[in-house]
Amino acid sequence: MSEHLLNIAQDYGSPVYVYDTSTIIKQYNRLTDAFSSVNKLKLNYAVKALSNISILKLFNSLGSGLDTVSIQEVQLGLKAGFDPEDIIYTPNGVSLEEIETVAQLGVQINIDNLSILEQFGTKHQDIPVCIRINPHVMAGGNTNISVGHIDSKFGISIHQIPLLLRIVENTQMNINGIHMHTGSDILDIDVFLYASEILFETAKHFKDLEFVDFGSGFKVPYKAGDIETNIEELGKKLSNRFNAFCKDYGKELTLAFEPGKFLVSEAGVFLAKVNVVKQTTSTVFAQIDSGFNHLIRPMLYGSQHEIINISNPTGRERFYSVVGYICETDTFANNRRINEIKEGDILCFKNAGAYCFTMASNYNSRYRPAEVLIHNGEAKLIRKRETFDDILQNQIEITL
Numbered sequence: 001m002s003e004h005l006l007n008i009a010q011d012y013g014s015p016v017y018v019y020d021t022s023t024i025i026k027q028y029n030r031l032t033d034a035f036s037s038v039n040k041l042k043l044n045y046a047v048k049a050l051s052n053i054s055i056l057k058l059f060n061s062l063g064s065g066l067d068t069v070s071i072q073e074v075q076l077g078l079k080a081g082f083d084p085e086d087i088i089y090t091p092n093g094v095s096l097e098e099i100e101t102v103a104q105l106g107v108q109i110n111i112d113n114l115s116i117l118e119q120f121g122t123k124h125q126d127i128p129v130c131i132r133i134n135p136h137v138m139a140g141g142n143t144n145i146s147v148g149h150i151d152s153k154f155g156i157s158i159h160q161i162p163l164l165l166r167i168v169e170n171t172q173m174n175i176n177g178i179h180m181h182t183g184s185d186i187l188d189i190d191v192f193l194y195a196s197e198i199l200f201e202t203a204k205h206f207k208d209l210e211f212v213d214f215g216s217g218f219k220v221p222y223k224a225g226d227i228e229t230n231i232e233e234l235g236k237k238l239s240n241r242f243n244a245f246c247k248d249y250g251k252e253l254t255l256a257f258e259p260g261k262f263l264v265s266e267a268g269v270f271l272a273k274v275n276v277v278k279q280t281t282s283t284v285f286a287q288i289d290s291g292f293n294h295l296i297r298p299m300l301y302g303s304q305h306e307i308i309n310i311s312n313p314t315g316r317e318r319f320y321s322v323v324g325y326i327c328e329t330d331t332f333a334n335n336r337r338i339n340e341i342k343e344g345d346i347l348c349f350k351n352a353g354a355y356c357f358t359m360a361s362n363y364n365s366r367y368r369p370a371e372v373l374i375h376n377g378e379a380k381l382i383r384k385r386e387t388f389d390d391i392l393q394n395q396i397e398i399t400l
């Protein structure tokens, strides 16, 4: 693998993102296998994790749907060949106009606040709507990705169910789905099951449901010792509970999930070249040809991506602080044990499939990296590295 990745860095230059379809397919199958006792299962891949159109086409070929959070993600999905009915749109804080436009495309709408719900329901009784509930159950992880707490901006609070029911009754709107997304990083399956009970309880209020959507938040390990959500155990327990609920409800509903990280995180690596090895009186820095303009997760969420020196994978281990070239502190790793690094070596950052390229920017007027997809062992370019024209595009020079 190291050899193959080194060749890719050579052929396509650095920095570069590399994804492997076999890992995505493996994770997709793990999830469908875990819920195989549910007759109607729908996985809607969360586009915002990794939105390259070739990746979306892969998900389409697997039979996945899409979870989208903006009209642009919807448009990408349609362009990738998805049917509108296989796309769910779960925005937060967007305008009524955008929601109406997406609804006209035939995409499933998911509404997460009472104000828009009332306005939408009054104007479009005929369009079925899913509602996003906030069960106020805290999933673990970084506070920026925790969305279940009481003062979270996401979802309609379970404490406002009476208000919600009044709006639905007054508008006579059609509620066909009920949804929660408790945030990234489910550590404890029982906490997730507890939130699910709240969702089931809420679901009983609605007579015309077609699906119950449990969102996502499946945790994947980033570094040694990290906990991974036990998908197999969750699958067994939730499937049983879901099947029992459907029996009580009197109808076979669809069980939906919208995983992002679980499906693509481990499928991606980020390759960057060491420009400078800088020894100070206290630290050895390895400075790479990148920064938080390309990979912001370590600085934004404190996430620790494992780093491997693929140019010297068996060399003696030393301690390095891996930093970028941005004119601001951009530390990827602090005093990490890595096989001895020389200038020109290629470092490989693992778990770089989810929320990495999609969060890249042009800060410091640098180009966003290329993306390469390995399919059946063959590397293919799926996004060109940007050029100076991309930096200037849309800028308007005026005379002053």
Ligand SMILES: *Cc1c(COP(=O)(O)O)cnc(C)c1O
Residues within 6 Å of the ligand: 046, 048, 049, 067, 069, 090, 181, 183, 184, 185, 215, 216, 217, 218, 258, 259, 260, 261, 262, 354
């Ligand atoms: C981001 C997001 C997801 C995906 O979360 P992961 O932790 O990447 O699996 C799913 N649903 C909604 C509504 C989201 O905003």
